[in-house]
Amino acid sequence: VSAGMNFSTPAEEVGFVDGDVILSVDGKQSPNVLDSRFMSSLINAHEVVVRRGGAVETIRLPEDMMQRLLRAEEGFGSLRMPFVVDAVSEGSRAQGHLVSGDRVVAVDSVTCTDVTEVITALDKKKGKDVVLTVERSGTALQTTLPVDTAGHIGVVLKGIEELYPIEHVQYNVFTAIPAGIDRAGQTISGYVRGLKYMFTKEGAKQMGGLGTMGKLFPTTFDWQSFWSITAFLSIILAVMNILPIPALDGGHILFIIIEMIRRKPLSDKAMTTIQTIGLVLLVLLMVYANGNDIYRAFFGK
Numbered sequence: 263v264s265a266g267m268n269f270s271t272p273a274e275e276v277g278f279v280d281g282d283v284i285l286s287v288d289g290k291q292s293p294n295v296l297d298s299r300f301m302s303s304l305i306n307a308h309e310v311v312v313r314r315g316g317a318v319e320t321i322r323l324p325e326d327m328m329q330r331l332l333r334a335e336e337g338f339g340s341l342r343m344p345f346v347v348d349a350v351s352e353g354s355r356a357q358g359h360l361v362s363g364d365r366v367v368a369v370d371s372v373t374c375t376d377v378t379e380v381i382t383a384l385d386k387k388k389g390k391d392v393v394l395t396v397e398r399s400g401t402a403l404q405t406t407l408p409v410d411t412a413g414h415i416g417v418v419l420k421g422i423e424e425l426y427p428i429e430h431v432q433y434n435v436f437t438a439i440p441a442g443i444d445r446a447g448q449t450i451s452g453y454v455r456g457l458k459y460m461f462t463k464e465g466a467k468q469m470g471g472l473g474t475m476g477k478l479f480p481t482t483f484d485w486q487s488f489w490s491i492t493a494f495l496s497i498i499l500a501v502m503n504i505l506p507i508p509a510l511d512g513g514h515i516l517f518i519i520i521e522m523i524r525r526k527p528l529s530d531k532a533m534t535t536i537q538t539i540g541l542v543l544l545v546l547l548m549v550y551a552n553g554n555d556i557y558r559a560f561f562g563k
Contacts, residue, residue: 263295263426265342266313268376272330273338277321281342281375282312301338302452305331328456332464345380346420354416359405360396367402368395377419385413449497457501471552473559508540 266281274280284295287307294300304310305328310321324330331338345366350356368374369383370393384392387409394415395404407415422428433441459465478491506516513536521527528536 263341265344265375267339267341269339270331270334270336272327272334272336275330276323276327277319278312278339279314282314282319284310285313285318286311295341299448299452302456305338306452306455328459329462329464332459332462332468335468341422342375343377343422344425345374345377346425347417348420348424349418351416351418355408356416359407360394360415360417361398363398365397366394367397369393371395381413384409384415388413446493446497449494450501453498453501467554469551469554470558471548471555473552473555507544508536509544510540513537513540 263283266283267278268280269278269282284304285291287303287310289309290303305323307323310323312319312321347360347362347364347366349362350360366374366380369380370387372383374380374383389409389411391406391408392415393404393406395402409415460469475495478495480487503510504512504515506512517528517533517536
């Protein structure tokens with residue numbers, strides 16, 4: 263991603279600078295930044311190599327990086343998307359001023375490195391003229407355009423697949439199965455590593471229930487996103503179910519192991535008591551998680 267990333271405050275505190283281009287994560291070259299596992303690998307990394315301007319820098323992440331992010335209630339960062347014109351709307355005032363491929367780099371002499379910065383700057387100039395600094399074929403030029411009352415200048419922007427090189431990998435039935443197993447294994451590994459944060463103050467605050475699960479799905483249907491998230495939720499339920507908690511399958515497995523060691527079963531009274539305690543804990547956990555959703559819905563963070 264040639265424009266790099268914008269980083270949150272916790273990420274900046276450990277050494278990242280807006281615009282850094284991720285080159286490798288723990289030695290893995292050219293990470294796939296569109297992969298849902300990218301941010302997880304970045305947060306849990308020990309060493310990240312970035313390109314900053316013309317130099318290459320190595321950033322070592324602290325062991326408590328995840329807790330810092332949870333404490334700040336911020337993500338790690340987001341991809342920078344430059345404001346690049348794909349087409350000029352027919353009849354708009356931008357005709358004759360902007361052409362396909364133009365990249366807006368400043369608004370009223372204020373540098374803008376990301377599409378959101380340009381959109382925010384235009385929104386502040388609704389109904390007024392604005393001076394845009396544009397890069398065209400390696401040359402910088404300025405042009406003055408009116409901004410309509412909606413904050414638009416009459417252009418269509420290029421999408422991410424047109425701005426950054428995308429490699430499409432096709433799988434057949436023989437390669438899809440091992441690839442799916444590998445992805446499932448990595449997802450399970452990442453989720454299990456993250457379970458420890460449930461027992462921290464920062465992690466407990468981020469727990470969610472049905473509302474949080476619903477927000478994982480995109481607002482518009484996309485088959486790949488839908489089934490990827492569905493598979494992820496299935497993996498979460500599977501992992502939770504084999505935890506050694508009474509009332510879950512993992513609890514039953516634990517009882518069998520105990521019986522194998524003791525060479526006799528637990529008493530019915532002990533089993534009932536343990537199962538009841540496990541069930542109460544699960545209900546309390548469910549109430550707490552969904553309570554967090556309700557609290558966030560009415561009071562924000």
